[in-house]
Amino acid sequence: MRYSKLAHVRANVILFAFSLALTEAIALLLLGVFSRCDALESDTVRLAILVVAFAIWLSVKIEARAAFLRAMSDDEARHAARPLSAWLIQFHIESTRQR
Incomplete structure (x- = not known):
């Protein structure tokens, strides 16, 4: 799924504003x-x-990328053990440009 540039900017601005x-x-x-x-x-x-x-902001971005990479691997036990994992994965998808 590809998101628009506005979605990328919005996700990053919202996270920085919250931080x-x-x-x-x-x-x-x-x-x-x-x-x-x-x-x-x-x-x-x-x-x-x-x-x-x-x-x-930077630490959440790094953790979101790590959660995304864990989800892409087949290690479901570690992925399911982290409750914020789904939010972090969604944030990573929205906040990074997919080429």
Whole structure:
């Protein structure tokens, strides 16, 4: 099945937005606990948040590719043992260009 370029972009943008929201929430929680909410205005903190969000995005992409490759092999026992495997496989199919 071939997906359009819009589907590729949408899948990657949604994952990055989710990664960024998760990173922002964690940063806000940590800075709030230590009473340093004003640090969110710092360019260094903003850059760190973007770097962590990118790292989360990249790690999910790598895990999705690994799940896809496991599913393509005949090792069904390991594939069935991972509950997020189906979502990761679908994400990999949607987020990578099939040639």
